[in-house]
Amino acid sequence: MTSDMTLPLYQTLTADETALSAQVSLAGDNLQDIRRTALERFKAIGLPTLKTEEWRFTNIQRYLKEFSYEFLHSAVQVSADTVAPATIAGLDCYRIVLVNGHLETALSELPAGKGITIGALSAHTTAPGFTTWFNEQPHLASAVLAQLNTALFADGLYIELAANTVLEKPVHIVHVYTSNTPAFVQPRHLWVLNRCAAATIIETTVHPNSQAVTFANSVLETVVMENAELWHYNVQQGAENFREVHTTAAQQYKDSRYHHYNFTLPNTPFTRNNLSVALKGSHTETNLKGIYLANKHQHVDNHTFMDHIMPDCYSNELYKGVLLDSSNAVFTGKILVHQEAQKTNAFQQNNNLLLGDKADINSQPQLEIYADDVKCSHGFTAGQFSEESMFYLRSRGIGEDAAKALMVNAFSHDITNDVSIPELQQHLQDQIAGIMNN
Amino acid sequence: MLTIKNLHAEVEGKKILKGINLEINKGETHAIMGPNGSGKSSLASVLAGRDNYTVTEGEVWFNGKNLLELSPEDRAREGVFLAFQYPVEIPGVSNLNFLKTALNEIRTYKGLPPLEAKEFLKLTKEKQQLVDFHSNLMNRSLNEGFSGGEKKRNEIFQLAMLDPQLAILDETDSGLDIDALRIVSNGVNKLRDAEKSFVVITHYQRLLEYIIPDFVHVLYNGRIIKTGTKELALELEERGYDWLKEELHLKESV
Numbered sequence: 001m002t003s004d005m006t007l008p009l010y011q012t013l014t015a016d017e018t019a020l021s022a023q024v025s026l027a028g029d030n031l032q033d034i035r036r037t038a039l040e041r042f043k044a045i046g047l048p049t050l051k052t053e054e055w056r057f058t059n060i061q062r063y064l065k066e067f068s069y070e071f072l073h074s075a076v077q078v079s080a081d082t083v084a085p086a087t088i089a090g091l092d093c094y095r096i097v098l099v100n101g102h103l104e105t106a107l108s109e110l111p112a113g114k115g116i117t118i119g120a121l122s123a124h125t126t127a128p129g130f131t132t133w134f135n136e137q138p139h140l141a142s143a144v145l146a147q148l149n150t151a152l153f154a155d156g157l158y159i160e161l162a163a164n165t166v167l168e169k170p171v172h173i174v175h176v177y178t179s180n181t182p183a184f185v186q187p188r189h190l191w192v193l194n195r196c197a198a199a200t201i202i203e204t205t206v207h208p209n210s211q212a213v214t215f216a217n218s219v220l221e222t223v224v225m226e227n228a229e230l231w232h233y234n235v236q237q238g239a240e241n242f243r244e245v246h247t248t249a250a251q252q253y254k255d256s257r258y259h260h261y262n263f264t265l266p267n268t269p270f271t272r273n274n275l276s277v278a279l280k281g282s283h284t285e286t287n288l289k290g291i292y293l294a295n296k297h298q299h300v301d302n303h304t305f306m307d308h309i310m311p312d313c314y315s316n317e318l319y320k321g322v323l324l325d326s327s328n329a330v331f332t333g334k335i336l337v338h339q340e341a342q343k344t345n346a347f348q349q350n351n352n353l354l355l356g357d358k359a360d361i362n363s364q365p366q367l368e369i370y371a372d373d374v375k376c377s378h379g380f381t382a383g384q385f386s387e388e389s390m391f392y393l394r395s396r397g398i399g400e401d402a403a404k405a406l407m408v409n410a411f412s413h414d415i416t417n418d419v420s421i422p423e424l425q426q427h428l429q430d431q432i433a434g435i436m437n438n
Numbered sequence: 439m440l441t442i443k444n445l446h447a448e449v450e451g452k453k454i455l456k457g458i459n460l461e462i463n464k465g466e467t468h469a470i471m472g473p474n475g476s477g478k479s480s481l482a483s484v485l486a487g488r489d490n491y492t493v494t495e496g497e498v499w500f501n502g503k504n505l506l507e508l509s510p511e512d513r514a515r516e517g518v519f520l521a522f523q524y525p526v527e528i529p530g531v532s533n534l535n536f537l538k539t540a541l542n543e544i545r546t547y548k549g550l551p552p553l554e555a556k557e558f559l560k561l562t563k564e565k566q567q568l569v570d571f572h573s574n575l576m577n578r579s580l581n582e583g584f585s586g587g588e589k590k591r592n593e594i595f596q597l598a599m600l601d602p603q604l605a606i607l608d609e610t611d612s613g614l615d616i617d618a619l620r621i622v623s624n625g626v627n628k629l630r631d632a633e634k635s636f637v638v639i640t641h642y643q644r645l646l647e648y649i650i651p652d653f654v655h656v657l658y659n660g661r662i663i664k665t666g667t668k669e670l671a672l673e674l675e676e677r678g679y680d681w682l683k684e685e686l687h688l689k690e691s692v
Contacts, residue, residue, distance in 0.1 A: 389526050393531075394510040395510050395511075399543055406539060410579075
């Protein structure tokens with residue numbers, strides 16, 4: 001895929017079917033059938049509107065129309081300086097750099113060794129892990145932006161760990177998003193951890209200063225096979241010149257553990273995270289934790305779906321929001337417990353600090369439970385700082401801003417404190433403190 | 439050091455303080471006693487700058503500065519410390535981080551550089567020993583899950599760390615068993631010196647057996663109605679407050 005289109009994206013998506021089909025043909029890979037089917041699905045479902053149940057509080061069309069985006073499929077060169085800000089102090093890791101989804105080999109250190117397959121997705125479309133798992137996560141079929149990604153993605157990162165393979169160091173994926181003109185990019189990743197494999201993967205973003213806005217519609221599929229364990233941290237660093245729809249679709253098999261931590265930091269005007277986990281084996285453990293710290297007119301939408309298909313599984317979801325200025329956030333927590341999924345333990349909590357005068361949160365738990373022997377709970381809070389706590393801190397000489405920073409740190413503590421890598425934990429706490437002290 | 443002149447204050451439109459006059463000099467310890475609802479804790483709150491109180495009349499001067507014009511944090515930075523009657527639990531804020539932040543904010547205000555980690559730890563250790571504060575409480579969240587006694591001890595430990603000129607102890611003795619009371623009082627006594635002043639607000643004379651005041655004031659109905667020495671506290675313990683109230687009513691009816 002090298003040639004780029006020049007038609008404004010929004011018109012192409014809504015009106016110009018031949019142009020979209022032509023885009024698919026441009027991808028000269030062995031996935032034409034999959035891409036065409038996805039394109040048909042995309043056209044059949046259509047772009048979400050505010051009347052689409054899953055998008056009631058998020059007007060994506062507004063953001064797609066905001067600039068005259070064009071599809072950008074080709075790679076963009078960046079220098080080592082560009083990715084320097086992504087460094088997590090003191091962290092010993094494998095660093096992998098992706099620019100708009102394209103692997104930048106020169107800046108990456110790929111883990112090597114027995115049982116480790118890692119590289120550009122486009123180079124692995126015939127790998128057994130790919131042919132078995134690509135586009136197989138059951139929730140993708142109804143996710144319209146994911147279908148668009150399947151039809152037209154350019155590239156991304158493929159990771160497969162063979163059975164019993166353990167990555168001893170964390171993998172740090174640095175996503176660079178950059179373009180000279182308004183660009184719509186569609187990274188696509190697939191990570192497969194086979195039986196008893198284990199890995200820790202950290203994703204962060206870098207947005208070099210540039211005039212042009214990048215809109216990423218990315219999809220990540222993860223497969224955590226029997227007794228495998230994946231720690232997955234997604235840090236959305238945030239920038240004025242970025243917009244994002246980020247879809248993470250996971251599948252878990254018997255006895256596996258999946259820990260997903262999502263941090264959305266300020267400045268990106270529009271972020272929609274779709275996170276869904278399909279439990280296809282019993283006795284699994286799933287932790288979904290998230291912090292969103294939004295400012296200005298930022299819109300952050302976390303749309304999560306825990307699909308309890310099998311019995312005896314445990315899931316725990318905790319999302320915490322700190323909303324400054326006129327930011328607004330949406331949290332949707334869908335838990336579906338199938339009739340067969342007896343002895344499910346599924347917990348969900350969404351807590352918010354509304355600190356901006358015009359900040360606002362729409363939170364909706366959606367519990368659908370068809371099994372009768374389960375423990376499920378959900379909760380929601382929205383509030384301000386306790387005045388008594390603020391006064392206590394100030395009465396000790398701590399200024400109002402520093403006191404607020406301490407309180408926000410405290411509020412997010414039960415999530416940051418769970419981060420298994422001390423360097424990342426420190427990095428996140430510093431980020432949060434830096435934002436609050438600014 | 440502290441001069442309170444004709445201080446009137448109200449909360450939610452209700453008059454609480456109705457003309458307090460009080461002069462506190464360097465190195466003095468003043469006890470303020472009085473029945474429930476007389477305005478003792480309100481006085482402490484007004485001095486520390488709690489914002490649900492409105493001062494309607496009067497002045498408060500602290501080392502030549504108009505205290506009432508300062509924010510709560512600036513009052514603390516100038517050297518006023520309030521030991522809370524009910525210290526707040528703040529989960530997620532570690533005691534150590536809290537103290538380091540407070541100490542360095544005060545130092546910045548005074549134009550001093552932040553303490554080096556090593557110096558800070560040394561100071562912490564020294565003050566822990568001084569007020570008998572368990573080091574295992576240091577890394578815990580601020581007051582979270584602390585017993586009543588531990589919370590009060592933490593207040594005195596903070597007092598030792600922040601080294602204010604004027605410390606107001608708001609019913610520090612309420613809810614303490616005798617052992618905790620001794621530990622807390624011992625801590626306070628070790629901190630007393632010629633430069634520091636204390637205002638000890640209490641409902642019970644018992645505390646004043648351990649922290650011996652230079653002056654005892656009786657607060658009633660928003661005013662100081664009697665001032666004496668430590669013997670006054672003993673008299674109050676024996677006779678209660680009713681005789682004072684009667685004395686007051688007689689005076690007022692004359």
